[in-house]
Amino acid sequence: MEFLIWRSYVTNITPPMQYVYGGETMLGFNRGNHNRTNTYLAVLEAKKRVLSHLWSIELGNEPDVYLWQNKADAVIPWNASQEGADAANWAQGFIDAWKSPSRSSLQAHTPLAIFAERVFMATFVNRSFILGETNFHPYDVGMDEPFGAALATLDKSLHVVTLGIQRLYFHQGTINQGEHIVELDSGNGSYAQYVIYSKGRPTKAVLVNTDYFSGSGVRTKSTIRLNGLVNSRVKAVRMTAASSEVTTNGTASYPIIGGQFFSNVDCSSIGALTYKKTAVTTGKVTITVAASEALLLYL
Template structure:
């Protein structure tokens, strides 16, 4: 949702900087600019939890914020680990049925009925991908569910058969003979797509791999002629792990140079998928596996989202689907029953930067330091906004450094800027910290509180100079 923007006092740089850089803003879109999908930042909702998310007020409110800022609703993928534990029941009245010992647990098995798809059909304006079970090797059941989805949902975008098949174990019913391998999985995906497509159409999402040793280019080869049934390819991506007591590291997560290096690994897969005439998604992603560790609810994770999304676009990722897991037991979730978390501020801020008019982006920095600088361009090739992110880690215990950034090649009229800030990278909204976008905050239902105040930046001689503190980001309106 757009909000009134108030103008603050003229911003004057008076701080001592640990870093100073100058970037020339190209007056017209460079040939290297990367296209930005209208649903670049999208959402993945855990399968069993999806009906519950439709009952949480903040789900629709947060999604509407993104839709308003971008001019297109975020796409939604409904899937995850529990899609491969789910059995469709045509006669089930409820959307889902399962039993758990605690509300914080995910079910080991569940059934779902036709009303599941009615709820999905209610995600108006969103492209919805439905994940269905392949691990249990019951194609007839999954096909029945797929046909129900097709008949119930005008917003059905794709059907995903199986979640992270690279993790299927020896007890998985789909493994009927021999050793489960990328080739065996590719042949299985080929068989299922060939058998189901006459009833569903050519709308399958293939791959869905987490392990980097299982790669999409090899799957493309194995699919062979069945690729005509494939609409999209999905890769899952988590930079860190919080599984089985693994430790996480916030400075590493939010480091600009680390993000650049990490996302670059997907460029070749994206190129192969695009060469095949398909779209390439990070179809499930977030900061750390197993619901996220202590890093995931922090302001640093919000800053990571901003940089990570833009790097995704620069390396050929069409959409990034940020996973939302068990409601009330999900450190990386953007919202839940009581709190709109710090990460959502990053979601909102990067959506503001891209806007309804941004169609392509470039990175002006080298990708090797703590300072990131991006420019978004209009369809006419004109620069609209610059985003500066200082990924130097600040934990609130020492003097906070700043970077001085000079943008050149601008008109001499005054500019406005909007600041995403918090007391420290470790700040958490659920612990009472003040995370703000120009002073704007969100309540527990994701409603905006207050109005944004922009800072006035003087521009002369075609230059504008701004200061960005460590663990902070700034949008400059060009």
């Protein structure tokens, strides 16, 4: 069964499904009218309401007649190459809408592995790799607003520097400390470990637990051991919040960095800066980092 759908037809999805009886169904989504917002909303409705029946989708029905029908998506001469490129562009938008990434996936550490290949390819053709959107858009996009997005920015920034990326651009702020950064973890798990070098020696470490914490239930913890330390103790500044969902929107809960938080009025620091000191035994120290937390260690 094939059924064409765009947003105004969403109310008609359920009745046809009653006649499918579990059979394979293909849905066609409107492309010719060039209304991506409308079409992608229909994609989300289809995913929510008919996923168990869905066998395939058609992204744009009969595109060969778009020019004849004066469809907005068709540009003269509207040949096969144009239509193919247009379909590919829409397909990526469809994938993005269908996947609808969660906040937990956005703050995860493992997706950063994609940068290694991209940096390598840029180097291979003698080009610099520049990261133009390193951080998120707080308050502009709800997905980017909470504390978990800040953790992801921290993790991403440190990770890409270890790969040799020449420049990182942010909406606000800059990074200007240390000669180079080394990543200790394999990149395959949730726990990121970075060491910052200055004058040829390790001076700081950053530990990030990218596991998502909603604010309810048990907050998991990871234990990380660092070796080869020369000082008798380390001190740490902890970056934490009550959950990954905490925002700085004027509520009573704020992200905390070393016991301090920032004023919503003038961005000044409120509270006393505190350090957690931990003894080093035979060059080793064990640190605990809870889900959705980060630690800056002074070695």
